[in-house]
Amino acid sequence: MAAKIVAALVCMVVMLRLSEAAVYKVGESAGWTTIANVDYKLWASTKTFHIGDTVLFEYNPQFHNVMRVTHSMYRSCNSSKPISTFTTGNDSITLTNHGHHFFFCGVPGHCLAGQKLDLNVIHPASSTPLSDPPISSSSTSPPSTPTIPAAGVPGSSPSHAASLPSAAAAVVALFVSLVFADFAS
Structure with a gap:
């Protein structure tokens, strides 16, 4: 017994x-795109990301991809040596440690047009939700969930989290x- x-x-x-853990659809209903003029910096600033959360990039793989990059590559939109590249159009990524995670679309011109994302996963002791959690944006489960380490830049952001x-x-x-x-x- x-x-x-x-x-x-x-x-x-x-x-x-x-x-x-929460699941966040990047760009909400617009998804990962250049067409809808989504402000991904603003989108990320309204969330508090935690270890174990999942970010879902939904996009048309004929026109976009997702590259995980270093901070310097992010700042300069340099896609020459990404840490990892995702191309399914339905990429689900679990955040495994605190710090910044940098992503952008590697299609020429897309990063410069604003299709880039800096996610900051807060240290567990500093989590403080600012408002009610949103309802999950995705009704389907992603096929696979790779895990990624953070890029090691400290910081925090406000939140909405689904549980x-x-x-x-x-x-x-x-x-x-x-x-x-x-x-x-």
Whole structure:
């Protein structure tokens, strides 16, 4: 019985941690584009990104891509040696550590036209939501979720975060059922 309780507690801790993660669709309904004149700097400034959050880049892969780059490459829109390149049109990226994460579209002229994004993942101790969380923008699950480290530039930004409270409720229900199953035996 003790082993089941320990296993249930471990599951609960993991699921509660996951239930705090948010999914952000870059550019909201416009997505990742140059056509809609999205201000990605403004978009990012209205969010507080945390470790474990996922950013979703949705775009037409015939006309765009997503490159993860260093800070100096970001500033100069230099696409010669990206850290990584995504080309599916439905790229889901999990943020794994605090600091800045730099992205832009590597199609010539797109970065210079403003299709670039600086996401700042705050240190866990400095998280303070400023307003109510938004509803998730995507109704479909992305096919895969690569994880990426931050570029190592400190800073913070204000927030809106979506959470997954149903996962926490499921873990609590599992824990309770395991405990009561042993008592009934």
